Amino acid sequence: MSEALKEAQKAKEADEVPVGAVIVAGNKIIARAHNLTERLTDVTAHAEMQAITSAANAIGGKYLMDCILYVTLEPCVMCAGALSWSQVGTIVYGAADSKRGFTLIDKNILHPKTQVISGVLANQSELLLKEFFANKRK
Secondary structure, X not given: OHHHHHXXXXXXXXXXXXXXXXXXXXXXXXXXXXXXXXXXXXXXXXXXXXXXXXXXXXXXXXXXXXXXXXXXXXXXXXXXXXXXXXXXXXXEEEEOOOOOEHHHHOHHHOOOOXXXXXXXXXHHHHXXXXXXXXXXXX
């Protein structure tokens, strides 16, 4: 999760919402990503979506069953849907998203075999987000 936080920091420095993600397979990081919605002018360019594409390219296949996604913020419904289609093995996220997180809408959106672990380094993830939005409001 610390590597995902580094990606979130990169997003913050680029004036993107500070969400970062990494995907691990066989104890090796195969994908790193952060939000690129502003840079790409693309509402779908969330960290998770970028990481899924990168990981699929790295392994040469679309299914991520043996992978772990570490992401600093609970995935939204769009990202959870994509993670379901990728059949990612495990999702580990930091901060809960009380406005747009998938658990608010449909906890069953994920693939049935996907494991979810929440709250990992949540305080650090929340702090990055709070600082970012506090600066935006100034």
